[in-house]
Amino acid sequence: MKTKKTIRNIPQERTPIGVQDPKERAGNFDEVALGYGLEDTLNESERCLMCPSAACIAGCPVGIDIPGFIQKMIDRDFRGAYDIVSESNLLPAICGRVCPQEDQCEGVCPVGDTLEPVAIGRLERWIGDLAIEKKWENTPYREANGFKIGIVGSGPGGMACAADMAKAGCDVTVYEAFQKPGGVLRYGIPEFRLPDAVINAEVESLARLGVRIECDTLVGRLFTIEQMLDEMGFDAVFVGTGAGSPRFMGIPGESLNGVVSANELLTRCNLMHAGEFPDYDTPLHLGKRVAVIGAGNTAMDAMRVSLRLGAEQVFCVYRRTKAESPARVEEIGHAEEEGIDFQWLTAPVEILDDGEGNVRGMRCVRMELGEPDDSGRRRPVPIEGSEYEFEADMVVYAIGTTANPIIGQTCKLKLNQWGYIEVDDDLATSMAGVFAGGDIVTGGSTVILAMGAGRKAARSMKAYLGIRDTDVIYLPEPERSKGRLFGIEVEEKNFSRLRIA
Amino acid sequence: MSHDFLHEVAEPARQVREGSRFEVVGREDFSESTFLLRIHYPLLAKAAKPGQFVIVMSQEHGERIPLTIADFDPDSGIVTLVIQAVGKTTMEMQQNCQVGAELFSLVGPMGVPSHIGDAAKVICVGGGLGVAPVFPHARAFKQNGAYVIGVVGFRTRQLVFWEDKFRNYCDEFIICTDDGSAGIKGLVTDGIKVAMDKHPDIDEVIAIGPPVMMRACAETTRPHKLKTTVSLNPVMVDGTGMCGGCRVKVGEKMMFACVDGPDFDGHQVDFDDLANRLRRFSEEEKIAAERWSKSCRAVKATHGPHPGETGPRPQGEGEPTAG
Numbered sequence: 001m002k003t004k005k006t007i008r009n010i011p012q013e014r015t016p017i018g019v020q021d022p023k024e025r026a027g028n029f030d031e032v033a034l035g036y037g038l039e040d041t042l043n044e045s046e047r048c049l050m051c052p053s054a055a056c057i058a059g060c061p062v063g064i065d066i067p068g069f070i071q072k073m074i075d076r077d078f079r080g081a082y083d084i085v086s087e088s089n090l091l092p093a094i095c096g097r098v099c100p101q102e103d104q105c106e107g108v109c110p111v112g113d114t115l116e117p118v119a120i121g122r123l124e125r126w127i128g129d130l131a132i133e134k135k136w137e138n139t140p141y142r143e144a145n146g147f148k149i150g151i152v153g154s155g156p157g158g159m160a161c162a163a164d165m166a167k168a169g170c171d172v173t174v175y176e177a178f179q180k181p182g183g184v185l186r187y188g189i190p191e192f193r194l195p196d197a198v199i200n201a202e203v204e205s206l207a208r209l210g211v212r213i214e215c216d217t218l219v220g221r222l223f224t225i226e227q228m229l230d231e232m233g234f235d236a237v238f239v240g241t242g243a244g245s246p247r248f249m250g251i252p253g254e255s256l257n258g259v260v261s262a263n264e265l266l267t268r269c270n271l272m273h274a275g276e277f278p279d280y281d282t283p284l285h286l287g288k289r290v291a292v293i294g295a296g297n298t299a300m301d302a303m304r305v306s307l308r309l310g311a312e313q314v315f316c317v318y319r320r321t322k323a324e325s326p327a328r329v330e331e332i333g334h335a336e337e338e339g340i341d342f343q344w345l346t347a348p349v350e351i352l353d354d355g356e357g358n359v360r361g362m363r364c365v366r367m368e369l370g371e372p373d374d375s376g377r378r379r380p381v382p383i384e385g386s387e388y389e390f391e392a393d394m395v396v397y398a399i400g401t402t403a404n405p406i407i408g409q410t411c412k413l414k415l416n417q418w419g420y421i422e423v424d425d426d427l428a429t430s431m432a433g434v435f436a437g438g439d440i441v442t443g444g445s446t447v448i449l450a451m452g453a454g455r456k457a458a459r460s461m462k463a464y465l466g467i468r469d470t471d472v473i474y475l476p477e478p479e480r481s482k483g484r485l486f487g488i489e490v491e492e493k494n495f496s497r498l499r500i501a
Numbered sequence: 502m503s504h505d506f507l508h509e510v511a512e513p514a515r516q517v518r519e520g521s522r523f524e525v526v527g528r529e530d531f532s533e534s535t536f537l538l539r540i541h542y543p544l545l546a547k548a549a550k551p552g553q554f555v556i557v558m559s560q561e562h563g564e565r566i567p568l569t570i571a572d573f574d575p576d577s578g579i580v581t582l583v584i585q586a587v588g589k590t591t592m593e594m595q596q597n598c599q600v601g602a603e604l605f606s607l608v609g610p611m612g613v614p615s616h617i618g619d620a621a622k623v624i625c626v627g628g629g630l631g632v633a634p635v636f637p638h639a640r641a642f643k644q645n646g647a648y649v650i651g652v653v654g655f656r657t658r659q660l661v662f663w664e665d666k667f668r669n670y671c672d673e674f675i676i677c678t679d680d681g682s683a684g685i686k687g688l689v690t691d692g693i694k695v696a697m698d699k700h701p702d703i704d705e706v707i708a709i710g711p712p713v714m715m716r717a718c719a720e721t722t723r724p725h726k727l728k729t730t731v732s733l734n735p736v737m738v739d740g741t742g743m744c745g746g747c748r749v750k751v752g753e754k755m756m757f758a759c760v761d762g763p764d765f766d767g768h769q770v771d772f773d774d775l776a777n778r779l780r781r782f783s784e785e786e787k788i789a790a791e792r793w794s795k796s797c798r799a800v801k802a803t804h805g806p807h808p809g810e811t812g813p814r815p816q817g818e819g820e821p822t823a824g
Contacts, residue, residue: 177741179558179565179606187739216523216608218741222548246745248755255750255774257781264744272564272738278792281564281590282738283785357777397745404742405760409613 005049007114014116015044022337026307029191029275032334033097036119036126045073047111047118055108056120061452064088066105066120073123082131085124086138090163090205091156091451093132093198096125098189099448100297100328132201137208145169147465150234152219152407155183156447157240157438159206160454161461165238166209168458168467173234174206175217178271184242185447187271188263188298190305193331220410229433236433236461239413239421240454243439244404248397249293253351258287258359262294262302262398275309284309287394291315291362293348294398295325300332302396303340314340315392319347319367319380345369345380349387351395361391401444418443426460427453435461523604526579531662534586535630537571538598543578545609551637552615552732552764555582556740558606559594566590567737569709569763570610571633583633589789596797611740612763615730617641620704621648624696625671626718628654628689631710634732636666638707643670650700651675652692654714658682689714690721703727708767712775719767729767733758735778750774 003009018034019025025032036044048070056066065084072081085092101107101121109117131137147170151158154176166172180186182199203213219225219241228234246261248254265284268274272282290306292299295318303314316335318325321344325332336342345367354360366386369378403419414422414430420443421436423429429436437453439445462468527539545555554569572581586595598604615638623642627635632653643649651671655661656679668674675692676684685691689710697703706729708718715731722729735747735758742760749758750771756762 177608178739179608187743216606218608218611221553221610222544222608242743244741244743245757245760246743248745248748250755254755255748255778257778261745264738264746267738267744273562277785278789280562281789283564283782283789285782285785357780406741409760 005046007049007111010047010049010111011043012115014047014119015040015122017119017122019334022334022339025192026304026338029308031195032192033122033330035129036122041073041123041126042076044119044123045070047115049111051110055110056105056118059105059108060088061104061448062088062455064105064124069127070118070120070123073127078127078130079134079136081127082136083138085127086131089124089451090160091128091202092124093128094156094185094194094202095448095451096121096123096128097194097198098446100446102329104448129198132198137205142167142169142210144171145467147171147235147467148233149173149461150228150232150237151175151240152225152237153183153240153242153438153440154181154203154213154215155240155242155438155450156185157242157450157454157457158183158238159202160451161238161240161435161437161458162211162454163206163209164455164458165461166206166211168462170235170467172209172211174211174213175219176213176215177218179215180271181213181215183240187267188301189447190266190270190301192304192308193301218406220406225407225411225413225431225434229431234433235465236435238454238457238461239407239429239434239436239440240438240450240457241404241407241440242450243401243420243444245402246397247400247402249348249399251348251350253353253359253362256351256353256359257357258285258393259351259395259397262292262298262396263401265302265396266298266305269305269309286311287359287392288312289315289392290394290396291317291348291390291392292396292398293317294400295320295322295327295332295342296398296400297327297331299396299398300327300335302398303335304338306394306396307338307340311394315390316340316342317346317348317362317364317390318342318344320369320377321345324377343390346390347380347382348390348395352389359393359395361389362395363387364390401439403440403443407440426463427457428460428464433464435464523607525598525600525602525604528598528600529662531583532660534595535660535662536584536586536595536598537633537662538582538584538594540580540582540604540607541578542580542607543575545607546573546578546580547575549573549580549610549637550614551617551641552634553610553612554740554763555580555607555609556611556737557582557594557604559590559598560605563593563605564590565606565738565740567611567734567740567759569631569634569732569734570637572636581633583630585630588786589793592790592793608740611759613761615641615707615732615764617645618705619645619647621646622650622700622703623647624650624652624693624703624706626652626654626689626693626706626708626710628708628710628714631708631714631732632663635707635709636663636670638709639667640670643672647704648672650696650703652677652689652696654678654689654692654710655683656680688717690717693718693721697722697725697727705730706767707732712772712779715767716770716772719770719772723768730764731767731770732763733765733770733775734763735775736781749778 069081069084105120106117149165149170149172151174246263273280274282274284290311292303348362350363352361366383367380370381373379427435435457437457438450526541529537556565571583586592625635625639651667651674654677677692709732737747738744740759747758752769
């Protein structure tokens, strides 16, 4: 009989993950975090206390049964562990790498109250990679139901929705504007954080579910969402086009050559292989001193890509401090180790011209933190008289995105005041049969939240089409699809409906 | 443990849209550097509208280049592109895109379609590479019942193309050549002046061509406060509003040519800014073009001459560059 695990008898130290040496990795695009080995995995699994009311499950946007899969790992039933994970998450190899676990499952892990929390993300990645290696997949028995589903965008939201609908027996087509599928996973997240091979494997598994992916297709312009429903025979459509349009600050000098958005820098490198110019035709024209404005995950990616492509010095210019920075803790740590120079409490006010239309530097101002703003973070306030010149020959904007206008320009979906698509609790849009989720609804967010939205939209789509869904407990409630009655979950079944004669 | 097996995961096979693989079904060479491709792509031919563009990748390692759609025919399913070989990518396309070849990627139509309003009298101006893309405007205005004056500019008589095509839809058609070998001697701006002198009641001018030419057109019409629409061709990557590489200054506002344009008010566009941004990759363009010419010379040494070789790229001319 095993003794019950307590905080005292579990391995006290979080199992370290192998990482490439910072000096070495700053010169290559190989993955930084090497991943756990089998021993590491088993050791780390032992650190889970198997809490009966597991906070981590609630902390996971897609509600993975985390203690459940870790128990299978301990039992060395890896296939079983994968089955549990893949019940809720179709892309564990991706999410294990890119989720901000410290704000989700690991952030609420009780082990973390005393020790370092269980490294759930690393365990998830290990099982996801193993599944790719072993070519495991959970293809359910599918009976074609005759419904035709269109998905706009092949990013994490679209892929998740496509997989769920395909599993339910629908005929699913995913449209992607770029020449390769994957959306932000492909053009945005660099190779050293998420290898292309992982994306390819996940795309392959979608294809095995019978999902068709059509690249080079700009929905809205080649055909509209209305045409998909009226002429092309789609019964329902999911719009997961991402947020897209990069934000600029509106300060002087932004049109100088050498000022780029992080989206442009990353797309040129990740999708178009600009780092391999001239073997690939797309150029980048990287600077020697690169200043990246912003401190989110996209900023970290832009900085670390610049470093790997040979920039001599790379700076992070952020108007708040490290504590307010929205990036994953691990990414900031990695960036620091690689030699990124962080200029906290600094904001540019002008970008300076070298006289020939190129960037020679920025005029910056130092900031201090004032009262908290709407986001709850302390508002940065410029310190008077602190302006100074900052030398840089490339300035990269990574300060977020605004809604991409194409869907709004080309269809009648109701948008909110910022141009994002309006949806109800079920992610249904103003047009019957059209659902939306991910960044084009919420604004810039994370891969896992987009996936969660894709899955939620799939549930709503099934309800809309009247497809039985094993995830939902069926009750003869006409309002079931609304999900909530006076804040009570129908599924809780702890109330009864009374009819007054 | 590093997952070596990941290196063995192949690229997923690209799925082919039914009935189309971006096949080149026709080609015409107008000059040493200008050529026309007809692509069979019924869905695009049906969706395209005047003023829109496509993004093309000729091969897997290629760059994404924006090309304005020169013609489209929903009945035959053919989309026409006119290309000038001025950089590595376009020189390579000139050599490789023969009838039967396939483009690696072709996406579109992109951009906001031109507003074909109820103008009663318009001038459609095309210079150099802009001659072909202004054709759909001339046709659309004509079909809308407008009186259409076509003004096109070429260096010399031998380079003139599509004269008949334009004449079918233009009530008046003015060819301008640098040397006077065809039509009037002079630039397209001279042609505009001729038309304006004859017709005081022109409602709108559409001008498509190299930035220098579009700017000159805008300056010609500015004193007359004559509405002048230009089609901008800055450097782009995705063409869907995602990278911001194509930002242009219009009035005091920053716009993305790919999703806010490509049409803008010619009197508001900051052409200096556009010219500067088009120089963005001049170093890389030179490297790529030289490398290409060198590889062509190497091939030529063993296989004899071929048409892919031209001089260095003329500055400020034509090609919407470098994706």
